[in-house]
Amino acid sequence: xxxxxxxxxxxxxxxxxxxxxxxxxxxxxxxxxxxxxxxxxxxxxxxxxxxxxxxxxxxxxxxxxxxxxxxxxxxxxxxxxxxxxxxxxxxxxxxxxxxxxxxxxxxxxxxxxxxxxxxxxxxxxxxxxxxxxxxxxxxxxxxxxxxxxxxxxxxxxxxxxxxxxxxxxxxxxxxxxxxxxxxxxxxxxxxxxxxxxxxxxxxxxx
Amino acid sequence: xxxxxxxxxxxxxxxxxxxxxxxxxxxxxxxxxxxxxxxxxxxxxxxxxxxxxxxxxxxxxxxxxxxxxxxxxxxxxxxxxxxxxxxxxxxxxxxxxxxxxxxxxxxxxxxxxxxxxxxxxxxxxxxxxxxxxxxxxxxxxxxxxxxxxxxxxxxxxxxxxxxxxxxxxxxxxxxxxxxxxxxxxxxxxxxxxxxxxxxxxxxxxxxxxxx
Numbered sequence: 184x185x186x187x188x189x190x191x192x193x194x195x196x197x198x199x200x201x202x203x204x205x206x207x208x209x210x211x212x213x214x215x216x217x218x219x220x221x222x223x224x225x226x227x228x229x230x231x232x233x234x235x236x237x238x239x240x241x242x243x244x245x246x247x248x249x250x251x252x253x254x255x256x257x258x259x260x261x262x263x264x265x266x267x268x269x270x271x272x273x274x275x276x277x278x279x280x281x282x283x284x285x286x287x288x289x290x291x292x293x294x295x296x297x298x299x300x301x302x303x304x305x306x307x308x309x310x311x312x313x314x315x316x317x318x319x320x321x322x323x324x325x326x327x328x329x330x331x332x333x334x335x336x337x338x339x340x341x342x343x344x345x346x347x348x349x350x351x352x353x354x355x356x357x358x359x360x361x362x363x364x365x366x367x368x369x370x371x372x373x374x375x376x377x378x379x380x381x382x383x384x385x386x387x388x389x
Numbered sequence: 390x391x392x393x394x395x396x397x398x399x400x401x402x403x404x405x406x407x408x409x410x411x412x413x414x415x416x417x418x419x420x421x422x423x424x425x426x427x428x429x430x431x432x433x434x435x436x437x438x439x440x441x442x443x444x445x446x447x448x449x450x451x452x453x454x455x456x457x458x459x460x461x462x463x464x465x466x467x468x469x470x471x472x473x474x475x476x477x478x479x480x481x482x483x484x485x486x487x488x489x490x491x492x493x494x495x496x497x498x499x500x501x502x503x504x505x506x507x508x509x510x511x512x513x514x515x516x517x518x519x520x521x522x523x524x525x526x527x528x529x530x531x532x533x534x535x536x537x538x539x540x541x542x543x544x545x546x547x548x549x550x551x552x553x554x555x556x557x558x559x560x561x562x563x564x565x566x567x568x569x570x571x572x573x574x575x576x577x578x579x580x581x582x583x584x585x586x587x588x589x590x591x592x593x594x595x596x597x598x599x600x
Contacts, residue, residue, distance in 0.1 A: 253392060260396040267404030274411050279420030279552075339419050341552035341564045 197241035204235040208292070221343040222351040224278055226358065232292050236299025243304075251304065261305025262317040268298040269321055273328045275339035282342050311370060318366055322359040329355025421564050424550040425579040432575040436548050438541035440505070442534035443518040450545070451574030453534070459499035460596040462588060463568040463576075465551050467508035467561060468520040478524050480567070480585050485531050487589055498593040502531040507553050507563070509535040509542050549576060571595055 207213055208231055217228040243251070255261045271277070272291065280287040306314065333352025338345045409415065417423045437449045447453035454461050464481060481502055491498050506512035512520075517533040526533070536542040546553065553563045567580040567588040577595065580588035 254396045256390050256393040260393045260400065263397040264400045267400050271404050271407050271411065274408065275418055276411055276420045276423055280411075337419075338421075338562065338564070341420055341550075342554060344554060344556055344562050 192241060194242050197238045201235045201238035201242065204231065204238065205296070208232060208235065218282060221278065221340060221347045222354060224281075224343075225351055226354055229272065229295055232295035233299030233302065236296040236301075237303040239296065240300040240303040248304070252308065255301075255305055255308070257313050258305030258307070258309035259313060261301035262309060262313065264301045265298045265305070266317060266321050268294045270324060273324070275332075278340045279342050311373075314366070315370075318363065322363050325359040326356045329353065329357075329359065421566075425566075428550075428576055428579050432571070432577045433548060433550075435570065435574040435576065436541070436544050438536050438545045439538060440534040440536055441514060442532060443514050443521060444528050445532055445534055450534075450536075453503070453532075454570050454574040455572050457499065457501070458572045459501055460572065460592045461501050461503050461570045462592050463503045463505060463570055464565065465507050465546075465553075465563060466504045466520075467506055468512050468516050469508070470560065480582055481526075481531060482524060484585060484589055485527060488530050489527065491593075499596040500589070500592045502526075504531070504533045505545075506533070506535040507542065507546060507551065508561075509537055509539065550579075569595065 208217070208228065214228075216223070217231075218224045272294070277287070277291065281291050282288075309317065329352045331352065332339065332355065333349045335348075339348060412418055413423055413426055417426055435451050435454065437451055440447065440450050440453060445453060447456060462481075462484060466478070481504065484502055488498065488500055488502070491500075506517065512535045514535075517535060521528070521531070521533050524531075536545055545551075549568065551563060553561050556562050565582055567582065567585065568576055569578045569580065569588060569592050571577050578588075578591055580591070
């Protein structure tokens with residue numbers, strides 16, 4: 184299944200997907216729809232730009248990827264970059280500024296695109312410890328910001344309604360919890376499988 | 390590994406610089422906070438938009454603010470409002486009571502109140518007059534205007550940083566606040582609704598001889 188999937192995802196197709204997604208996200212009507220509510224802005228537009236970036240990472244030729252990897256041992260620099268981008272973009276002012284300042288909007292989208300590419304290029308190389316450290320920082324931060332968004336009596340963004348903000352807050356907490364559970368489940372599955380293969384191998388080993 | 394460490398440090402520094410710029414040296418986290426800080430540092434000139442309202446005779450907003458040479462505390466309203474404007478209204482009623490007490494005590498501070506409607510289509514002079522009566526407004530202290538031309542209304546809201554969002558139920562949410570203007574028609578400070586006393590004290594101070 185995964186081999187077939189990998190064979191279907193040729194660099195050309197990934198490039199086309201990145202381009203199509205990028206054009207769609209930059210298209211004014213789609214942008215206006217995505218940014219009309221706070222939750223779509225943060226929970227739909229942000230991940231979609233990152234997805235476009237992740238597709239883009241598949242286009243890089245192996246030589247360039249190898250050169251980039253020398254600056255990204257164990258995926259550390261890439262994940263630091265992703266963490267930095269996500270932290271800065273959680274400042275509520277970004278959402279208001281992105282709506283009225285084209286420069287901030289372009290920077291935001293470019294940063295998310297690069298973060299998506301960096302995440303894909305770094306995740307596999309990172310290993311469980313670095314992955315855990317990264318998620319251990321980013322997910323609690325997301326949950327705390329979500330809690331803040333849903334609990335504060337203040338409207339944090341001038342352009343968005345208070346109930347929209349509260350809904351986004353609740354969903355940020357939910358997404359952070361789901362991602363944490365998914366990663367833990369994956370780690371557990373990996374450990375169980377390793378143990379199972381270890382036992383199967385045991386009789387053969389001296 | 391050294392290159393990775395170097396790149397990581399550079400990325401962290403870049404993020405720090407971006408966050409610092411975004412939050413004005415970590416002082417504000419919201420755009421409203423940034424707007425208030427920027428206004429306090431650099432007063433904002435009022436655009437020359439035509440205004441009309443019951444008992445108001447001024448060609449434009451700066452001229453209205455210059456009348457009497459005093460300080461004006463401004464809020465933005467719409468007369469159909471049932472939520473935050475009611476608290477804005479009662480906030481302005483309390484300010485009016487404080488200013489009347491000043492006058493009665495013979496120490497008039499030359500501070501006045503002005504409510505500007507951002508629903509110019511609906512809030513004609515008659516609606517504003519009825520709203521003013523409902524608020525028990527003293528016409529000498531508290532006046533009501535609208536900006537009849539829609540384009541000018543947008544220009545005014547944009548310049549003063551007032552963002553109005555329809556809430557989908559026929560009402561609006563907006564960054565309600567108390568805006569203090571000097572006699573030159575410049576917005577000098579923006580206060581939160583909860584900072585009513587502070588806004589009044591600042592306006593009194595501004596009217597009492599500050600440039």
